Amino acid sequence: MDVLLYSTKGSNSSERVEWTLNFKRVPYNRIEVSSEELTTTYLDINPFGYVPSLAVGGSVITESMAIIEYLEERFPNPTLLGRDLIERAHIRRVCEYVNSSIHSPQNRTVLRFLRPELDEASKRDLRGEWILQCLEKLRISICIDSGYAVGKEFSLADIFVASIYKKALQHGCTESQFYNKHLSYIRGNRSVLVSEP
Numbered sequence: 097m098d099v100l101l102y103s104t105k106g107s108n109s110s111e112r113v114e115w116t117l118n119f120k121r122v123p124y125n126r127i128e129v130s131s132e133e134l135t136t137t138y139l140d141i142n143p144f145g146y147v148p149s150l151a152v153g154g155s156v157i158t159e160s161m162a163i164i165e166y167l168e169e170r171f172p173n174p175t176l177l178g179r180d181l182i183e184r185a186h187i188r189r190v191c192e193y194v195n196s197s198i199h200s201p202q203n204r205t206v207l208r209f210l211r212p213e214l215d216e217a218s219k220r221d222l223r224g225e226w227i228l229q230c231l232e233k234l235r236i237s238i239c240i241d242s243g244y245a246v247g248k249e250f251s252l253a254d255i256f257v258a259s260i261y262k263k264a265l266q267h268g269c270t271e272s273q274f275y276n277k278h279l280s281y282i283r284g285n286r287s288v289l290v291s292e293p
């Protein structure tokens with residue numbers, strides 16, 4: 097089965113999918129989409145103009161959450177969605193918060209539309225501040241039973257949290273002791289470390 101991942105360098109949503117594919121050891125080819133292609137030819141693949149997209153079995157799946165849920169169901173071992181219903185709900189809660197509440201408002205396209213007056217440096221600062229402010233709220237309800245975000249095993253919650261934290265650092269934010277600790281903890285697991293994009 098051929099799996100193609102459309103991605104761009106530095107894309108946070110694509111990193112989640114890539115990490116999931118690597119962790120589950122699904123072979124795939126990565127196609128780099130240029131910023132020019134994003135607004136032209138790539139619209140034939142994903143009319144939203146966003147990466148990632150996953151081409152598999154003659155279909156194209158878009159939206160990182162939908163892609164990841166597909167991968168979890170298609171390749172259930174090793175699982176990234178916890179061991180019981182409650183754990184799964186908590187993992188999805190964290191993923192949704194990162195995907196919808198943290199990532200979406202700071203998306204480049206959204207800022208370009210809502211804050212066209214800002215220069216690139218100001219947008220970068222704003223994006224970083226927003227991510228860290230939200231992560232601060234998330235902090236109190238994760239890493240309770242272990243160093244992993246939810247429960248005692250590596251899950252999608254860790255992938256979403258670690259990726260968005262690294263994005264804040266790329267925006268020049270001050271490091272957080274809590275999230276540095278989370279990163280070190282998950283990287284202590286070799287399967288996690290070698291699958292990190």
Ligand SMILES: N[C@@H](CCC(=O)N[C@@H](CS)C(=O)NCC(=O)O)C(=O)O
Nearest residue numbers: 107108109146147148159160204205
């Ligand atoms: N909800 C989408 C968001 C995807 C998204 O925001 N992708 C960004 C990169 S991380 C993108 O393609 N941005 C292109 C642009 O803003 O022009 C998902 O989860 O897949």
